[in-house]
Amino acid sequence: MTVLTIKDLNVTFSTEGGDLRALRDVSFEVPERRIVGIVGESGCGKSTLINAILGLLADNGRIDGGSILFEGQELTALSAPKMRDLRGQRISTVFQDPMGALNPVLSVGRQMQNIQYRSGLSRAEKDARSVDMLRLVRIPDPEHAWARYPHEFSGGMKQRIAIAMALMMEPALLIADEPTTALDATLEVATIELLQDLQQQIGCSVLFISHHLGVIAELCDDVVVMYAGEVVERGTTRQVFNTPRHPYSIRLLECDPARQAERTRNLPTIPGEIPDLRRRPQGCIFANRCDRKVAACDELPPDVAVGDGQVARCILAEAV
Amino acid sequence: MFAAASEDRRQWLKPLVRILREPLGALGIALVILMVGGAALADFLSAFEPNKISPRDRFQGPSLTHLLGTDQLGRDLFSRVLHGGRIALSVALFATAASLIIGIVLGLIAGYGPRWLDNLMILLFDSIKSFPTVMLALALVTLFGPSLTAVVVVVVLVNVPGYARIIRTQTLALKTSEFVTAAQSMGASTARILRHHIMPNVIGPLLILASMDIPVVIAIEAGMSFLGLGVRPPTPSWGAILNDGFTAIRDTPWIAIAGGLPIILTTLGFTFLGETLRDVFDPRLKARG
C-alpha cells in the first residue's frame, strides 16, 4: 500500500522573465509506514514539491500535468475547501524554521486548540489532547507550557511543539521540511529520534526533506534525489547510497563532508551552476555539469530502471 | 544588484514618462498644472480685481459673469480663488525651500558634529514635535501677530525636525562609510566632504519627502488664514475665503464651496504626484507610512 503516489508531476511558475518549469515529470511513491527522504541542493524544487502536495502553490504557480494520489484521492483535482480539510488532518507539515513557525501572539495551547477545530471535541477535550501531545514530545511541565507563548520556549522546544501540532490529528503523511536544519547538532539528533519514535507510535508515513545526507541515511527507508526540478534518482536508501547510478548522485555523495575518508582542506564541489529553469537546456538537466557527458545527453533522458525499484534518469545509468 | 542600479539611473532620465504612465500620477500632474496655471494666469483668466469691493453685487450666486459667485463684499470669488492660489503656492514654495535649507544645515550639524550636540538637537526636535501643529501656530502668533511670516515660521518648525532627522541619519551612516574615510584620509576638508560626498546621497529622498509635504504646507497656510492667524484681509487666501463662507454658510454656501474646492484639488494634486514620485523613484521611503 502506498500513501502518496506522485506521477509525472509538472509545476510551472509564470515570472516576469518567462515561464519557469519548477518541477518536470516528478515521480515517486511514499509507501505506508515508511520514511522517504528527499535530498537536493537549495533550488532543486523541494519547496515547490511540498507546496504542490499541500495545494499551497503561490498565485503565479500552476500544476500542468501529472497526478498526486493521496490515500486514493487525486489531489490535483481536489477543490480548495476539500484540500483544506486534508491539511493538518491527513497531511501535516513541520517546517524548517521553528522560530517563525508558531504564531507569536497566540499561546501554544490556543494554537493547538485551533488546529483541532474540525475534531468536534469539546474545548476541555481539545485542551487535554493538546497537553497529551506536549507530553509526548517531551515538553517539561506540559500543563503550564500549554498557556505560554512561543517566544518563551527555546528553538528545540519550539520545533518539538511544532511536531506535536503536526501529529496531533494523527495524519497519514507527515511532511518534514528540513525540520532540523535550524537546530544545533545535539538537538538535531534528539529531534530525529523523537520523530522516529512518534512515527512508530502513530504509524504514519514521513516525507523527510533534508540536504543533510547523514540524517537521510540514518532515518530514511527510501531516498529521492532531486536536481533542478527533476527526480534524477530514487531507490531504497541502501541502493542509492551504496550504488548510486546517476552522475549527480555520485557527485553529491562524494561531496558529503561526512564521507571524506581523510581530512582535506578543500571539500570537493560540483563545478558549474544549476541551469536557469526559465531557459531549460534541451537534453539532460545535469549535462552542463556532468563529467561523463556524451552526445546523446542532448536528448531528454528516459527514467532507467536499474535494479529492484531503483530508477535513474540517465542514459548511462546501467553502465555507470 | 548592479543591473538594477543602472536600470534605476535610466529611469531617472525619463521621470515624466514614468509618472504619466501611472493614472494617479497623471491625475496629480493635471491637477497641479491646473492650479499653478490658474495662479500664474490669474490676471488673464478673470476680468475682476480680487479685492475690488462692489456692494451692489454682494452675495451673488455662481453665474456666467461670476463663475463662483461673489462674497459678502461683492468681490468676485473666482478671481479671489485664482489670486489665493498665488499666495498658497508661493508660501508653499518659499516655506518648503526654507525648511529644506534649515533642515539640511541642522541635520548635517547633528550628524557630523559632536555627540552631545547631536543628542541635544534630537531632544529639541522631539519636543518641537510634541506640540500639536495648531497649538504651535497659536502660540507663535501670539509672538509675531497674524502674518505670512508666522505661517512660514510654523511651517519651518513643523518640517525641519523631520528633514534634519533624515539628513542626520544618512550623515551618520555615511560618516563611517569607506568612501568618506578615503576622502578624509586624502585630506579633504569637512565642508568638501559634506558637499561632495554626503549631500548628493541624501538630497534625492529628501526632495521626494519635501514634495509630499507640500499639501501639508498648503493646509497650514489655509488653516491659519482660516483662523485669521495667517494673511491679513483683504489679501485673498483660500483659508480666508473659506472663513468668509463659514460665516455665511446658512444662506450663501457657494462661498464656502469656492474656498474649499481649490484646497481639496491642490492638496490632492500634490499628494497624488508625491505618492507617484515616491513609488517610482524611491520605494524604500514607503516604509515611512
Added chain:
Amino acid sequence: MLMYSVKRLGLAVIIVSLAMLMLFSMIYLIPGDPAAVALGPRATEAMREALRIKMGLDQPVWVQFWNFFTNAWTGDLGNEVLSDRPVAEVVMEQLPYTLALIAGGISWSVALGIPLGCWAAVKRGSMPDRIVGILSVAVIAVPSFVVAIYALLIFAVTLRWLPAIGAGEPGDLGDQLVHLILPSLAVGLGWVGYIARMVRASMLEVLEAQHIRTARAFGLPENMITYRYALTIAILPTVTLLGVGIGQMLSSAVFAEIVFARPGVGKLVYDAILTRNYPLVTGAVLVTTVLFVLLNLIADLIVGALDPRVRSRF
C-alpha cells in the same frame, strides 16, 4: 516592562520640561507689558506696578522661569487675566469636551480604517484594493477644516440630518453623541486613511510570515487565519501610529471646535489669543502638550501589553 516604562516616563518628563521652557521664553519675548495688557489702557502706572509685582514680573528672568516651572509641575498655571480664575481650573473644565472629540475621531478612524485596510490586504491587487488605496491617500490629503466645513454644509445645513452647533444638552448622553458625530468625523477622517494604509501594509507583511504558512498547512480556515492569526499582529503598529496621531487630532480638534461651535480646549486657546489672555494660552497649550505626551506614552504601554513579545522583553 518596568524598566521600559520608567525610561519612557523619564523621556516624557524631559519633553514636557522643554515645552515649558519654550512656552516661557515665548511669553517672555512677547512685545508689550503683560500687566498693561491685562489692566487695559485706563489703568494707572501704580496699578500696573502692583500687578507686575503680583505676577512676579519684577524678578530676574531665571527666577521667573523657575517659579513658572515649579508651579506648572504642581498644577498651578497661574490665574487667567479676564476673570482671575485659576488657569488649570478653566482648562480642566474644557478638557473633557476635547477628549470626547478625540475619542470620537479615534473611533471613526479605527472602525473604518482597520476593516478597510484588512480588506484591501486580503484582496491585494484587485479593484477594491486600488480604490481603498486612492481613497486613503485622498482623505489623508484633504485638511480637516475643509472636511469640517463641507460636512457642516452637507449634513447639517443642507440635509439637516445632524445638529450644526454645540456639544448637546448636558446630561443627555444621546444628544451629546449626536452632536459629536460630525465634529469627530472631521477629526478622524484623515486617520481612516492613515490606519487603512498602515493595516494594509502590515497585514501584507504578516501574511507572508512563516507562521501563516504553517497555519495554512494545518488547514485552518481562511477567516481564522486572516482575523485571528494575522490581524491581531497587524494592528499592533496602529496603536503606536494613533499615539503619534493624537497630536494631529488635537490640531484638527481646534478647527472642529470652532466650526461646530463646540466647547473645548482648542476653542479656549483660540478665544484666549483673540483676547490676549496669555496665561490662559500658555496654560492650555501646556495642558494639551502634556496630554499629547501622556497619550503617546499610553499608546506605547498598550502596545507592550498587547504584544507578548514586547511584554516580556522589558
